[in-house]
Amino acid sequence: MAKVIKHKGIKRLILIILTYSIIQALISVGIINDYLQATIATICINIILAVSLNLITGFTGQFSLGHAGFMSIGAYVCALITMQYPSTPGFVLGVFAGAIAAALVGIMVGLPTLRLRGDYLAIATLGMAEIIRIVFLNMKITNGAAGLNGVPQFTNWPWLFVFTAGTILAISNFLKSSHGRACISIREDEIASEAMGINTTKYKVAAFTIAAFFGGIAGALYASYFYFLKPDLFGFAKSVDILVIVVFGGMGSISGSVLAAILLALISTYLQSFPEIRMILYSAMLVVIMIFRPHGLMGSKEISLAAFERIGREGLKYAGFKRK
Amino acid sequence: MEQFLQQILNGISLGSIYALIALGYTMVYGIINLINFAHCDVYMIGAYVGYFCMTVLGLGVFPSLLIAMAVCTVLGILIEKIAYKPLRNAARITVLITAIGVSLFLEYGMMFFVKANVRSYPPLTGIMTAKFQMGNITITMQQILIVSITVILMVLLQFIVKKTRVGKAMRAVSLDKDAAEIMGINVNSTISFTFAIGSALAGAAGVLVGIYYNSINPLMGVVPGLKAFVAAVFGGIGIIPGALIGGYFIGAVEVLVAGYGNSMFRDAVVFAILIVVLIVKPSGLLGKNTREKV
Numbered sequence: 001m002a003k004v005i006k007h008k009g010i011k012r013l014i015l016i017i018l019t020y021s022i023i024q025a026l027i028s029v030g031i032i033n034d035y036l037q038a039t040i041a042t043i044c045i046n047i048i049l050a051v052s053l054n055l056i057t058g059f060t061g062q063f064s065l066g067h068a069g070f071m072s073i074g075a076y077v078c079a080l081i082t083m084q085y086p087s088t089p090g091f092v093l094g095v096f097a098g099a100i101a102a103a104l105v106g107i108m109v110g111l112p113t114l115r116l117r118g119d120y121l122a123i124a125t126l127g128m129a130e131i132i133r134i135v136f137l138n139m140k141i142t143n144g145a146a147g148l149n150g151v152p153q154f155t156n157w158p159w160l161f162v163f164t165a166g167t168i169l170a171i172s173n174f175l176k177s178s179h180g181r182a183c184i185s186i187r188e189d190e191i192a193s194e195a196m197g198i199n200t201t202k203y204k205v206a207a208f209t210i211a212a213f214f215g216g217i218a219g220a221l222y223a224s225y226f227y228f229l230k231p232d233l234f235g236f237a238k239s240v241d242i243l244v245i246v247v248f249g250g251m252g253s254i255s256g257s258v259l260a261a262i263l264l265a266l267i268s269t270y271l272q273s274f275p276e277i278r279m280i281l282y283s284a285m286l287v288v289i290m291i292f293r294p295h296g297l298m299g300s301k302e303i304s305l306a307a308f309e310r311i312g313r314e315g316l317k318y319a320g321f322k323r324k
Numbered sequence: 325m326e327q328f329l330q331q332i333l334n335g336i337s338l339g340s341i342y343a344l345i346a347l348g349y350t351m352v353y354g355i356i357n358l359i360n361f362a363h364c365d366v367y368m369i370g371a372y373v374g375y376f377c378m379t380v381l382g383l384g385v386f387p388s389l390l391i392a393m394a395v396c397t398v399l400g401i402l403i404e405k406i407a408y409k410p411l412r413n414a415a416r417i418t419v420l421i422t423a424i425g426v427s428l429f430l431e432y433g434m435m436f437f438v439k440a441n442v443r444s445y446p447p448l449t450g451i452m453t454a455k456f457q458m459g460n461i462t463i464t465m466q467q468i469l470i471v472s473i474t475v476i477l478m479v480l481l482q483f484i485v486k487k488t489r490v491g492k493a494m495r496a497v498s499l500d501k502d503a504a505e506i507m508g509i510n511v512n513s514t515i516s517f518t519f520a521i522g523s524a525l526a527g528a529a530g531v532l533v534g535i536y537y538n539s540i541n542p543l544m545g546v547v548p549g550l551k552a553f554v555a556a557v558f559g560g561i562g563i564i565p566g567a568l569i570g571g572y573f574i575g576a577v578e579v580l581v582a583g584y585g586n587s588m589f590r591d592a593v594v595f596a597i598l599i600v601v602l603i604v605k606p607s608g609l610l611g612k613n614t615r616e617k618v
Binding site for chain 2: 057063112113115116118119120122123124126127128130131134135137138236240243244247251276277279280282283284286287290291294295
């Protein structure tokens, strides 16, 4: 038994199941009320968005300011499909259709623009997201500026959890593959990695497409939880919100993104009680954090299970126990 | 034809304002490679200072313009000293997030003080309300005012950058910061000076927009800011005449799309042009392609 538990995958599985069941138990007991559940939904959606944007910005080193565009595509596609087929299979279909639509747009946008570097890419992606927003604003089927109302609600804690954990696992596993390493090498030095025979355009587009796919999933979950959509929700400000989570958590750290998404959502929830100065405090905090902690909370480090074990071992040693 | 000329005329007025804002973006980008997102909020504050001078203090257009420019100059220097200077050697994305933070701070700080509602500039009086009729084309005094103030400021800017010592220092720092420092140029004060000039121009643009469109609100800077940045990129970022050409081009395109096509799509067309320019000639219209060396 001890040997089985030592296996890393099993430990991770136990951690995942524990997180899920604790929150599920708290929900069914009623300690987590509807308001807190909405916060949890926001956190999960932000985690998906931040982790996927981190793949582009933190790991591949490409600067994107248009993630909200992909999110909006996922949201609208899923909303339109679930309004047509309001059932669980319809919802699953909607989520994946939204994600695939976002990924296709990601390829379409990525192929020409990813030849650009640095700030130019940022501006091009910003322009792309604005164009997507204006198109949604002018389409009949999306009901223009008034937005879609009454999207059936299917997103609940189990779905949120499945997709959030799935995103984190998929992206962290991708980064451990040779493809992921290729992406990281582009961040470190694009010319050097090209000289090593890495097809940089291919990997940049791949990272962009994967991130767009998960951005679409996040949008779909959003649509199906908050049941109201309008194009203005996905403007420049939303893209910035996502980027702030990534930079605050640390570029190139998945656990940092998760941590930052949770922290920022909690801060934002706490500041709800001061609506007048909420954004002033938030923005002032942002500037101060960036000045004093320019690499974000985690830098490019990860919180791993091994670190917890080490802390646990040291703790036991201090407490006078000795491991046999 | 006459309608076309009228549209072009409106486009030039709008383009002047974009050009004034774009200059601030392009100069700051040229010198420290930062997209200064807070710049469009300096423009908003300029508009509010002008409003305050005209309504509360009862001053005329020109004194209000000068006071707004002075206040924005101080604000620009303060922003640079407080938020950007500590991050001089940090990663670029960090500074960018800081700029976004400053931008949000100015917007919501202003909203806290003046409330979010739209305010309208006092109506102009006397010679300022004059209209000139040429065939079917109408030129208002406001348009003449906007274009002539823009031209005067441009000439002044060109003079400062090309003929004065501090202008020479600005060009040197934007070319190579380290080499400029070795040559004894005070890089920090040069950067502050660049922010000061850019912010003064933005302040002027704010007052002119107030006069032209008559309504201001705390979030008025966001969309013109993005478009002015597009104008700067279009002309070649870091190049002063480029910002001018870009500003007028974007202004004309916007007015023509709104006049002949669907006004809902005018922003989309502007951004589409941006993406095409970036793909075809990433360094902009006047920019030179630089090869990256290993």
